[in-house]
Amino acid sequence: MTYGFIGIGNMGRTLIEAFIEAGTCKPSELIIHNRTKNKAEQLAKTYPGLRVASDNRETVRESSVFFLCVKPGEFRNVLQEIRDVTQSDQIAVSITSPVMISDLEAWLSCRIAKIIPSIANRVCAGNSLFVPGTRLTKEDETYLWDLFRTISQPILVDEQHTRVASDLASCSPAFLACLMEKLADAAVEETQLPRETALSLVTQMAHGLGQLLTKGNFTLKSLQEHVAVPGGITREGLNLLNRNTGPVFNELIRLTHAKYENDIQKVQNSLFPKVKNN
Ligand SMILES: NC(=O)c1ccc[n+]([C@@H]2O[C@H](COP(=O)([O-])OP(=O)(O)OC[C@H]3O[C@@H](n4cnc5c(N)ncnc54)[C@H](OP(=O)(O)O)[C@@H]3O)[C@@H](O)[C@H]2O)c1
Incomplete structure (x- = not known):
């Protein structure tokens, strides 16, 4: 072959x-x-x-x-x-x-x-x-x-869902890497933790998170519940994230789809150009 x-x-x-x-x-x-x-x-x-x-x-x-x-x-x-x-x-x-x-x-x-x-x-x-x-x-x-x-x-x-599925499967490694870098940078800014340490901590955390979700019998929901004990620091942090992050992800999906529609149109025009009538 x-x-x-x-x-x-x-x-x-x-x-x-x-x-x-x-x-x-x-x-x-x-x-x-x-x-x-x-x-x-x-x-x-x-x-x-x-x-x-x-x-x-x-x-x-x-x-x-x-x-x-x-x-x-x-x-x-x-x-x-x-x-x-x-x-x-x-x-x-x-x-x-x-x-x-x-x-x-x-x-x-x-x-x-x-x-x-x-x-x-x-x-x-x-x-x-x-x-x-x-x-x-x-x-x-x-x-x-x-x-x-x-x-x-x-x-x-389904072909009609390839954009949104690509957002989650193919673009999200970059999206989540961006969020992790922002989290590390905020930690550095707020506490003067060395950046190298901050980046190493979030990177190893992501490695462990992937394993927990794929091999450790955790779901996204059960993992949050497991770490965030009532009244604890993580719960406070999750409350803040839930209050502030929702719309940005809707905007993200709308943005990728607007670009996608535009790309489809451009591809169509290039593959099947309309003949101009004089
Ligand atoms: N990057 C991702 O994570 C990812 C994930 C899933 C799907 N995709 C899709 O994969 C496609 C390629 O993405 P990419 O990131 O690999 O882009 P890329 O790095 O720009 O690679 C495209 C390659 O195609 C070559 N090329 C262009 N015209 C050609 C021609 N006529 N004959 C032979 N080679 C030609 C380019 O050559 P030159 O060196 O001359 O520019 C370039 O090396 C995109 O449509 C993207 O949506 C990407």
């Missing part, structure tokens, strides 16, 4: 590293291409045997499953380049939420899946959001599911 990767940016590289290090595939089973070729060549130096294609067409021609790891605005160029070399029995996996499966199926003759990863997949953790296209067979679905199960917990998601 040969896997192709188009776009070796943050996520293309993360997926390749995760698949190789999880033992899902050998470097010799991968063929990759990136617009700035140097990025692909650097990765090939790290993983001897990994092949760098001369262009996206070669990447597709040589692979059974290929991953489209470019940004939404870059899809048109890539699809234009590869559309006449795709075969009906190949599978294209898009990792991008605002490019609709129906649009990819209109452009390419192959089978399509949308599978949105998370940076957490780099350490074989977190979810991948699984949205099968209409041409995938049951065997294809099982195959892709098992492939992503080697680096993540795949979860079936």
Whole structure:
């Protein structure tokens, strides 16, 4: 089996590293291409045997499953380049939420899946959001599911929910890291605790929190109840957080969705430009 990767940016590289290090595939089973070729060549130096294609067409021609790891605005160029070399029995996996499966199926003759990863997949953790296209067979679905199960917990998601699910699964590592950094910075500002100590404390706390929620039989709710004894300091802190943080998360979800709608429109305009009538 040969896997192709188009776009070796943050996520293309993360997926390749995760698949190789999880033992899902050998470097010799991968063929990759990136617009700035140097990025692909650097990765090939790290993983001897990994092949760098001369262009996206070669990447597709040589692979059974290929991953489209470019940004939404870059899809048109890539699809234009590869559309006449795709075969009906190949599978294209898009990792991008605002490019609709129906649009990819209109452009390419192959089978399509949308599978949105998370940076957490780099350490074989977190979810991948699984949205099968209409041409995938049951065997294809099982195959892709098992492939992503080697680096993540795949979860079936309706295409209409990919944005909000991505907010929680893919963007939240950054959102929560931001909140943790703010908490550490506030501790430093208020008490002169060395910043290095503060950052180490919140980082180790997050590691333990993840383990408690995944392996320690805690839920988000039961964990809060367990730590916050009545009348204690944590309870006071939770009361303050509950009073002050609610609307910001609603605003966050509204903001990502407004940008998403805008991105969908831009992708639609670029993939299916309207012909101007004179
Ligand atoms: N980052 C995440 O955590 C994450 C999570 C889930 C999904 N995603 C999705 O993954 C997609 C990629 O995100 P990213 O963070 O990896 O972006 P990125 O770092 O900008 O990577 C995109 C890569 O695509 C390459 N590229 C652009 N046009 C190309 C072409 N015509 N042929 C070959 N390569 C081309 C770029 O090459 P150059 O070096 O020339 O710019 C760049 O290396 C986005 O749609 C994003 O929504 C990202």
